[in-house]
Every structure is written in C-alpha cells, then in structure tokens.
Amino acid sequence: xxxxxxxxxxxxxxxxxxxxxxxxxxxxxxxxxxxxxxxxxxxxxxxxxxxxxxxxxxxxxxxxxxxxxxxxxxxxxxxxxxxxxxxxxxxxxxxxxxxxxxxxxxxxx
Amino acid sequence: xxxxxxxxxxxxxxxxxxxxxxxxxxxxxxxxxxxxxxxxxxxxxxxxxxxxxxxxxxxxxxxxxxxxxxxxxxxxxxxxxxxxxxxxxxxxxxxxxxxxxxxxxxxxx
DNA sequence: TACATTAATCGTATTATTACAATTAAGTAA
DNA sequence: TTACTTAATTGTAATAATACGATTAATGTA
Numbered sequence: 001x002x003x004x005x006x007x008x009x010x011x012x013x014x015x016x017x018x019x020x021x022x023x024x025x026x027x028x029x030x031x032x033x034x035x036x037x038x039x040x041x042x043x044x045x046x047x048x049x050x051x052x053x054x055x056x057x058x059x060x061x062x063x064x065x066x067x068x069x070x071x072x073x074x075x076x077x078x079x080x081x082x083x084x085x086x087x088x089x090x091x092x093x094x095x096x097x098x099x100x101x102x103x104x105x106x107x108x109x
Numbered sequence: 110x111x112x113x114x115x116x117x118x119x120x121x122x123x124x125x126x127x128x129x130x131x132x133x134x135x136x137x138x139x140x141x142x143x144x145x146x147x148x149x150x151x152x153x154x155x156x157x158x159x160x161x162x163x164x165x166x167x168x169x170x171x172x173x174x175x176x177x178x179x180x181x182x183x184x185x186x187x188x189x190x191x192x193x194x195x196x197x198x199x200x201x202x203x204x205x206x207x208x209x210x211x212x213x214x215x216x217x218x
Numbered sequence: 219t220a221c222a223t224t225a226a227t228c229g230t231a232t233t234a235t236t237a238c239a240a241t242t243a244a245g246t247a248a
Numbered sequence: 249t250t251a252c253t254t255a256a257t258t259g260t261a262a263t264a265a266t267a268c269g270a271t272t273a274a275t276g277t278a
Contacts, residue, residue: 008160009135021133026118026126036210051117092208099201101145
C-alpha cells in the first residue's frame with residue numbers, strides 16, 4: 001500500500017536499506033562529497049555549490065542528519081556542517097560487509 | 110517539483126545515487142542476500158522466502174534488473190535469477206571508492 | 219486440446235520524495 | 249530598536265515508490 005513493510009525484514013536488511021537510501025540521491029552524494037573535499041566544516045555555501053534552492057538543500061541536510069551521517073553546529077548566523085566520522089565508519093563497515101559478498105560458483109545463468 | 114534534477118550533478122554522483130537507491134529497500138536487500146546465500150540461481154521461491162505478494166517481488170526484481178545487479182533466465186515455466194557478478198564488482202568498486210573517504214582533520218564540529 | 223503453473227504486466231490506491239516560494243526564527247550589525 | 253543575514257520550517261504541487269489484486273502471456277502436462 002505504498003508503505004514499506006519494514007517489520008517483515010531483518011534488522012540488518014533494514015539498516016542497509018536505510019543507509020543506502022540516505023545516499024540514494026545525487027544531491028546528498030554531492031553534499032557529502034563537498035564535505036569531504038573541504039575536509040572541514042562547511043558554513044552555508046552548499047546552496048551556492050549545488051544548484052538547488054535553499055529550502056531543498058536544507059531538506060537534504062535534514063535527511064543526512066536523520067541517519068546521523070552529518071552533524072551541524074550553530075556558528076553565529078550560519079550553521080556549520082561536517083561528516084560524523086564515527087557514523088561514517090559504522091556505515092562503511094555495514095556496507096563493506098554487504099558488498100564484499102561474492103558468488104563462488106559460476107554454475108548459474 | 111518532485112523530480113530529481115540529475116542534470117546538475119556529475120556522472121559519478123548520479124551513478125552512486127542510482128546504485129544506492131537500488132539497494133535502498135529492505136526487500137531488495139533481502140533478495141540479494143538470498144541470492145548470495147543460495148549461491149546459485151533462484152527459481153521463483155523468492156515469493157515464499159520474502160513475505161510479499163508475487164507482483165511486488167516481481168516489481169523489485171525489475172528494479173534490480175534495471176540497474177543490472179541481477180540477471181534472469183527462463184527455465185521452463187519458471188525464471189531463474191542470479192547476481193550479475195561483473196556488475197556487482199563494478200558497484201562494489203564505485204561504492205568502496207566513495208565510502209573509503211575519510212576526514213583527516215578533526216578541526217571541526 | 220484443455221488444464222495447470224509461473225512470472226510479468228496492468229490497474230489502482232496509498233504513501234514517500236523532491237522541489238521551491240514564502241514565512242519564520244535566531245543571530246548580527248547599524 | 250531597526251535592518252540585515254542565514255537557515256529551518258511551512259505550505260504546496262508534482263512525481264516516484266510501494267504494495268497488491270486481477271489479468272495476461274508463456275510454458276509444461278494430462
């Protein structure tokens with residue numbers, strides 16, 4: 001009915017999906033890339049960097065904050081954002097674990 | 110307007126987002142996990158394995174096929190699915206490249 | 219041929235997502 | 249205080265995604 005049935009899946013399956021979903025939009029990937037490129041906090045220039053409206057960027061930042069991938073701290077009139085390295089490491093481990101799987105037998109398709 | 114503005118992002122950003130989106134649903138993660146567990150083709154028992162309607166599973170399989178992560182081959186009355194190991198390796202490389210980034214300076218937030 | 223099996227597709231309802239203009243809230247500067 | 253700056257929030261519109269019943273298409277079997 002348009003609503004994901006999260007209850008029928010394992011915690012691991014849901015966790016992978018939630019994290020993947022978070023980076024499942026080019027704007028959010030671009031935000032994260034920019035935060036890595038700058039290698040420090042970014043104070044508000046994301047709207048200029050990425051060609052989307054301020055409200056839209058704010059919405060994407062909210063999504064990234066929701067899963068904990070970024071942190072924001074008020075710095076005067078502006079807000080500074082940066083990657084939450086601990087959460088990022090956690091996601092990396094989860095995704096690596098999932099992605100490093102491979103098929104040993106080539107007896108199919 | 111509800112439509113992602115893919116044209117304002119780089120190919121890399123879009124590619125990461127598309128792949129992440131594909132595994133951004135627990136049902137699709139579960140399907141892939143099952144294909145890895147079986148380590149061979151799966152002929153139709155996905156509907157029994159995962160508690161979703163046949164039409165819904167078929168829809169998710171279509172999504173996975175669209176990005177090339179799985180292949181399907183007709184086998185009598187049923188259809189056999191398996192991971193496309195080449196595409197999987199390609200995704201792995203792309204995602205690893207993105208995820209292995211880290212912040213060197215801790216001078217923020 | 220007629221019947222059964224399997225999976226894709228169609229139709230539809232519901233919820234989620236994306237985007238932006240306008241407004242609000244909070245801090246800064248005059 | 250008033251004006252300015254910045255970012256979150258609100259409201260709204262449009263598109264996408266999720267789920268399932270019903271149907272269709274294709275194949276195998278009696």
